[in-house]
Amino acid sequence: MSGGKAITCPACGGKIEVRAAGFTVNLACQNCGSLLDVSLPEVVLIRRYKNAKDRFALEIGKRGTVFGQEWEVVGALRRKDQITIWQEFLLFNPYLGYRWLLVADGEWQFGTPLADRPQGDRNRVFWRGENFSRLGRDQPTSTTAVAGEFYWRVKAGDTANATLFQSGETILSREVSDGEENWTQLVPVDETEIENAFGLNRRSLPRRKAAQGLMQFKAAPGMEQDDLGRMFLLAMAISLFAAIAMALLAGPSTKTSSMIQVPVGGQIAPVKIGTITVRRPWQFVTIDADANRFENRWVDLEYNLVDRSSEQSIDAFGLVEHYAGTSSDGAWTEGSHHGDTMFGHVPRGTYDVYVSGSAHGWPVDPAVTDAWGSTETINLTIEASTGAMSWGMWWTLVFALFAWPVSILWWRFRDK
Incomplete structure (x- = not known):
C-alpha cells in the first residue's frame, strides 16, 4: 500500500500523516483532537480542541x-x-477503496458500502437476489467521538436515523442523515482475526450502554408482538x-339515609342519620352526600360513626361545592353537587351515623334580603x-398494570 503525506496541525503544530491523500476531506488531529479540513492545499482548522482523550480498540x-x-x-x-x-473503524485500500469494521457488545462486523441500493418498503427489502426483513425499529444514533481521517465531513454531535434489515448472518444497514441515505452490507468477522490483523486494545472496547426507562423492556427481534400481548x-x-377479590371481601351491605338542611352562613349540630352494621371483621363504609342545585356555595361536613358497644367514634370529613361564572374565555363551572367519603378498615360492630356541617357562600356569605329574615x-x-x-385503589392498580405495556406500545410504534 502506498504511503500518505504529512501535514502540520494549525491548532497544536503537531505532525499528522494523511494516509488516504486525495480522498480525505475531514481529519481529526491525533495529537490534540482538533477537526481539520484537508480538502484544499492549505489545511483549514474547523474546530479546535486541546486534548485528544478518546481511545479506540484499534490504533x-x-x-x-x-x-x-x-x-x-x-x-x-x-x-x-x-x-x-x-465503535466504527474506517479502513482504506488505495485499490479497493473504503470499508468498515464495527464492534458492539463483543461482536465484530465487516462493512461494505453499497453502490446499488436495495429495493422495498420499510419492513422488507430485496437486494442481489435476497430478501431482508426489518430488524427492530428505527433508531436515532449520534456520533460522540472522532479520530483520524474521513472522506466526508464528520464531527462529534452528528446524528442519523438507522434501520437494520437481516437475512441469515448478513445485515443491511440504512442510515439517513440530512436527507442523504447510505446503505452498508455487514457480515460477521471473528474477533481473533481482527486481533491477529491489527492488534486489539481490549481496554478500549465499547461497553454495552445500560438500558434505562422503557428500553429495559425492549423485546428481542421478532418477539415484540408476542411479549407485548402477554403483558396486556x-x-x-x-x-x-x-x-x-375486592367484591368478595367487601361483604354484605347495610344502608341508612336521611335528609338534612344546612343554612348558608351557619352550621348545624350533629344529626343522627341512622344505624349500620359491619358484619365482617373489617369493612369499608361509604357516606354519599347529594345536594340540591346551588351555585358559588360550599358545604363542610363532618361524619361520625359511633360504636354502640364501646361508644367510640370514628370520624371523617366531606365536602360538597360548586362554583360558576364567566371570564374572557366564556362561562365556566367547577366542583360538583355530590360528594362521597370512605371510611377504611372499620371493625365489626353496630354504628350510629351522625353528620354535622356548615355552609358558606363565595366570595362572601349572602346577606338576609327578605322581610321575614329567612336564611x-x-x-x-x-x-x-x-x-x-375502593374503586380508587382498583383504578390505581389498573393504571400501574397497564402503564408499562401501553408506554412500550407507544415507544415501539411512535415512528410508524
Whole structure:
C-alpha cells in the first residue's frame, strides 16, 4: 500500500500523516483532537480542541489483512443509540477503496458500502437476489467521538436515523442523515482475526450502554408482538382477579339515609342519620352526600360513626361545592353537587351515623334580603352504606398494570 503525506496541525503544530491523500476531506488531529479540513492545499482548522482523550480498540495507522485483502485503519468513530455504544473503524485500500469494521457488545462486523441500493418498503427489502426483513425499529444514533481521517465531513454531535434489515448472518444497514441515505452490507468477522490483523486494545472496547426507562423492556427481534400481548393479557387477568377479590371481601351491605338542611352562613349540630352494621371483621363504609342545585356555595361536613358497644367514634370529613361564572374565555363551572367519603378498615360492630356541617357562600356569605329574615339553606341527602369497594385503589392498580405495556406500545410504534 502506498504511503500518505504529512501535514502540520494549525491548532497544536503537531505532525499528522494523511494516509488516504486525495480522498480525505475531514481529519481529526491525533495529537490534540482538533477537526481539520484537508480538502484544499492549505489545511483549514474547523474546530479546535486541546486534548485528544478518546481511545479506540484499534490504533489508527495499523495495517492488517481481513478476508484476504490488506487494509489500513485511517479513521475511528464512537457512536451510540438508545441501547448500545459501539465503535466504527474506517479502513482504506488505495485499490479497493473504503470499508468498515464495527464492534458492539463483543461482536465484530465487516462493512461494505453499497453502490446499488436495495429495493422495498420499510419492513422488507430485496437486494442481489435476497430478501431482508426489518430488524427492530428505527433508531436515532449520534456520533460522540472522532479520530483520524474521513472522506466526508464528520464531527462529534452528528446524528442519523438507522434501520437494520437481516437475512441469515448478513445485515443491511440504512442510515439517513440530512436527507442523504447510505446503505452498508455487514457480515460477521471473528474477533481473533481482527486481533491477529491489527492488534486489539481490549481496554478500549465499547461497553454495552445500560438500558434505562422503557428500553429495559425492549423485546428481542421478532418477539415484540408476542411479549407485548402477554403483558396486556397478564394486566387484564390481574385487574379482573383484583375486582373479584375486592367484591368478595367487601361483604354484605347495610344502608341508612336521611335528609338534612344546612343554612348558608351557619352550621348545624350533629344529626343522627341512622344505624349500620359491619358484619365482617373489617369493612369499608361509604357516606354519599347529594345536594340540591346551588351555585358559588360550599358545604363542610363532618361524619361520625359511633360504636354502640364501646361508644367510640370514628370520624371523617366531606365536602360538597360548586362554583360558576364567566371570564374572557366564556362561562365556566367547577366542583360538583355530590360528594362521597370512605371510611377504611372499620371493625365489626353496630354504628350510629351522625353528620354535622356548615355552609358558606363565595366570595362572601349572602346577606338576609327578605322581610321575614329567612336564611338560605342547602338540602342534602346523606346515605351511609357498608360493603363498599375502593374503586380508587382498583383504578390505581389498573393504571400501574397497564402503564408499562401501553408506554412500550407507544415507544415501539411512535415512528410508524
